[in-house]
Amino acid sequence: MHAHKENHDFEPKIIAFVCTWCTYAGADLAGTSRMQYPANTRVVKFPCTGRIDPVFILRAFQKGADGVLVSGCHPGDCHYMAGNFHARRRFAAFRALLDFIGVDLQRLQFSWVSAAEGGKWVEVATELTERVRALGPMREFKELEAEEQWSGVIDTPELQEAYNNIP
């Protein structure tokens, strides 16, 4: 039962945007069932996947997420009837856009996890964590964040150091 902590060179930051009715409850169920999964995921609770703005995904990557999980109720199970249907289209479009921009979609996972699917939550969170761990850090947005227009660049060792510190 006692899983030994493995030492990895890189522990990814995973942020999960979940709806309160299904996936959040599913994650709770994983807890009450004492299932085990990697500790990398940070959950942000929304009322519904319908509330999840693509900007949040973008922002998460910009702010240092190495992987993003978006999860809600199965089609037809939405507490608000149709929020997840709207979300499904929105995210289908957004992921196509991110792909076209050049973001590796392996870092962005969408799933339906119901309140009864504690096991599926564990599976989804574990899979994404392990996949992103294998991919390594999401360098693109972090590097971009450290870049300046040439005219604004100054000779600051701190900035250079910050840039070098991007894993």
Place this chain on the structure above:
Amino acid sequence: MSRIGVFVCHCGENISRTVDVEKVAAEAARIPGVAYATDYKYMCSDPGQGLLKKAVAEHKLDGIVVAACSPRMHEKTFRNAAKSAGLNPFLCEMANIREHCSWVHEDREEATEKASAIVEMMVARVKKDRKLVPITVPVTKRALVIGGGIAGIQAALDIADAGHRVVLVEREPSIGGHMAQLSETFPTLDCSQCIMTPKMVDVANHPNITLHTYSEIEAVEGYIGNFQITVRKKARSVIEEKCTGCGVCSAKCPQKKIPNTFDKNLGFRPAIYVPFPQAVPNTPVIDREHCTRFINGKCGVCQKVCGPGAIDYEQEDRLIVEPVGAIVVATGFELYSISEKPKGSPIKGYGEFGHGTIPDVIDGLTFERLASASGPTGGKIIRPSDGKEPKQVVFVQCVGSRAREKGISYCSKICCMYTAKHTMLYKHKVHDGQAYVFFMDARTPGKSYDEFWRRAIEEEEAVYIRGMVSRLYQKGDKVVVMGSDVHVGVQVEIEADLVVLATAVQPRAGADTLAQKLGISYDSYHFYSEAHAKLKPVECATAGIYLAGACQGPKDIPDTVSQASAAAAKVMTLFARDELEREPIVAKVNERNCVACLYCKKVCPYGAVEEKEIRDRQGNLIRVVAYVNPGVCGGCGTCQASCPSKSVELDGYTDEQIMAMIETL
């Protein structure tokens, strides 16, 4: 700068076993804006809440983060505590470091680090929390009960007796449900019909109950206190107001050979029929699928013989809209069928039991109809194939139930008891007969239950064989039962005259569709989910909707009635108030910025968005903006995610709150 208080709960050892709670509190204290941070054994306890209230006053806190269990568990508790400390309850947030952390991680260092990160995230959020004032909405003191079995009947009667109007909707032509089909009931062996029918009549006669039988729920809109339901009243082809229930139509109907489903197809009924003699209402219905008139237009006898002229072949389904304030869902169960299941169904049939093709292999409910005094045989136990009295009956328990390989892993709870009852009923009627029961183990917790089961063995001479049945097959006029007796460790073969299978209790087909209409959640078997397994066993997570009976999970009659009364009590609690406070998690439009593209209106699942005209003092139209009706808004926030300029914002889940959380990554 904010003055946030952070309270880290040990939850006994539930959290502190894997999370270094003191460290989490110490880390929290270092976050700018945190004025106070501490840890405590049980934050939800009275002293724990007292600690919180005291800290609010002493440290002039303007926001609170309780790092403990899931907000689904105790958010209300702590928000109430915050409120009584004089803080707006919406300035209190929970950091879920139990279900999402201590219970799912074993490494102490990792779990502690994660707990601190979760706390930091929630501190960031609470800084952006706004004071919200609950919205008051009127309560429509009228309840909808879905399902007219014993659960629905009990709930409807209780609510109606309390003086509130009830709309009871039943899918079948009569109320009564499964209990009306039963013979005697355990553990007292009183006649089911005898205790059931008076209640059915009470429903029919109750001035506060509007009964819609042969009806289904078409649509549900609205929210707690203010639902709007649409009932599809299926065409009965009989005008209820005119029908006197004389029964001439059924007697004269030339079409008489339709299998009687109420009797589990053991007998026949005409095309115009009442399901059983004690039906409520005692109004027949025309089975259009089998009626000659509807098949080829060549009959019309019932119309001719009906004195009051109640037969209406042209009748159409009617949609009735009813406002209700609360909903009790009591849609009951159905039995697992051993027949071959359609492809893709997670439930599997029993090929080894002949897939339901052996006529003398029946299920428990069929046995009930055989044993019932009002059943097709008048209570005489005979076998379906040749009408002979069976001398050796084998009962098999756990068919489908507790059989993961058959698609169901739960226990159906009632089978041990009803099988014991069946052996007794059998013995009472066939004195020289022998009952055998194959069982895995006997589950008889309940008042007088174990005594009852012992009686079946000790006094009524039922032979209980612990073991599983591997195969059933027809041999001559016998059914050979092959099984094992694990106590003795031998294979057993019994040549039975009749085999009764205690098949699993399952939710009604279509339970998922109804749940989707209601917006309630259900488990993988489609049993409806209660809000909390222990503390909210009657409530759905969706406010204003309550559960009663086997639709939530297998239950016997006493449990079902208890839960139905509990659901009724919840409804009455709700109806005790004229107005209801609801969470102010609703969308608001920033009218300055709104350009009325109305994307919000297009995506709103509630139809809560309207167009609003802004006029100057002279009454000239300046512009049109969107307006969200807070009473109708369900709070999903789909509007905000769709609004290009974010001119509509969901209170409690603002962009500022979310972005602040993301910022802490």
Place this chain on the structure above:
Amino acid sequence: MTNSAQTIDPALYAAVTDAVRAEARKVLESGAVAAVVGWQAGRRAGTAMPTIVTDPAKAADLIFSPACVNNLALYLTKAKKEVRGKGKIAIVAKGCDLKALVGLMGENQLKREELHIIGVVCAGVQGAAADRSLPLSEATIAGKCRECTVHTPENTDVTVGTLTELPHFTPTESAELARLEAMTPAERWSFWKEHFSRCIRCYACRQVCPFCYCEQCLCDRNRPQAVETTPRPAGNMAWHIVRAMHLAGRCAGCAECERACPMDIPLNLLNRKMARELKELYGHEAGFKPKEKGPLAEYREDDDQSFIK
């Protein structure tokens, strides 16, 4: 419709110009409209600019030429309240511009009956770097016009001009789209990174877009700040992603954003990509008839969810 001549006959535009002037004069004189939104010649040879004519005598200033690149639908949006305030408006519209008008109608921004649409048959307009002294040809025609399917606008109040045979033009936008799609994500990232890093956040792309009529752009908001406003590479990337997403399912492909960009960022590639995705996924095409709901405001229960676990 191809011919052997490799250039487009300027006579087509001259004829349209005459007809536009006559129609504008007519509707202004009769009082049917308060203003006509059209194009007039610029100071420099071979240039044109949008104009709003209220005086019938000034109708003669109106022109139609390959320099009439602007999508005039811009002037009917809430971003341009001054124009709408004048009363009923006539607008000169190319097929591509008309698609934006149709989209605006679907978004509750315009009512068909409040417009008098003078459709112009258009064989194409100049590309950004074109030598203005030359007639339209493979070398000078704008990218979007090479793949135009709406030379003749429909559902107008009046449509002027006659389409002649057109030379065959090599599609450049779709070829570029295909080239990008064939790249690896990392290659695409560096492609866009280079372009976006050059962005100076002048917002010409936003300001000329008929669909960017928000009173307050999300990207100008600072509480919370969804997108950094300074022209650093990080904020630029975010801005262009958000812009493309906000236009998805709405953009009708007029390519004004790309034309207006002083830094030559191929913005219409993003719009085209999103349009194509939404067409493939949901069968949606913007700008042909006013729709109550765009592809991202509606759904089907059986929408594709192969990307969802």
Place this chain on the structure above:
Amino acid sequence: MPKTITEQNLRLLIDTLVKEGTRVVGPRAAGTMTLYEPLATGEELHLGELPRRSAKEAFFPLCETILTYEKDKEGVKVSDIDPARFPETVLIGARPCDVAAAPVLDAVFSWDFKDEFFLERRRKTTIIGLACTKADDACFCTAVGLSPSDTKGSDLFLTPLKDGGYRCDVVTEKGEALLSAHAGLFADGTGEPLPLAEPTLGKLDLEKIRNWLDSHFEDPLWEEIAQRCAGCGACAFLCPACHCFDIVDEGGEQKGARRKSWDACGFGKFTGHASGHNPRDVQPQRYRNRIMHKFKYYHDKFGQRLCTGCGRCIRACPVGIDIAAVLEEINNK
């Protein structure tokens, strides 16, 4: 004594400067256009066309950080950017219409508050101007009193010669210093210059224009021109003389940076007040301010005008607004 420098030595000069650690900014091919950008080698110098963006970037960056902050339990820690860290820069190959704007801008950045961000960069920048030999129909430097060979603002000034290479004139001491430090790359003498560019627009009476502006704050002209203005910042951002900037804090509550970046008077929110009031709430008012600022207010205060006739705003304007046409119209009134 006049000097000359060969094409090859000019590039060698760049290489040498870069090696010495100087930032050399000059026209460089960038995708579909030419931009003033730091040159890694002399080879990168691309003098064929006028860069799309003006040279002001060399001392007035598109975006620069002016301080960073970090919040902790103890309070807010603010770190100022030290202008001493700005790089020594040589701006090379800049057109007279770009270079002439620099001294104009000095006035506004040093009259009251001394903007060290601008001034320190200016002090550290040596400008090698280049006479202009190619004009297009948007160019109008001569109409606003400049010429394609104007040395205003330059420290050294190059004039392309018919036989290749450049004549190099010393304009300032700073230029002299640069030249003497690399004297070996220059030769004595001169040559026949290439013909200068000839913008077509006739000379404008700028004093007359200023007088007209003085008395025409309210005039139908503003609406007539600017009702088509889309409200973008392309004109201001490409202009060598526009110098409005915005200061914003970016980052989170915990840490972030205060940044200064270009702003444009055409933006709707440019004059927006926190109250929501906007004194210039329609585009014609914004365009009027643009013209007034360039040809009246700035002149009233500093005796100079904020336009060098480079024509960038004309080329870039998405809706065809042509400042030369506007000036011409006022001139002809």
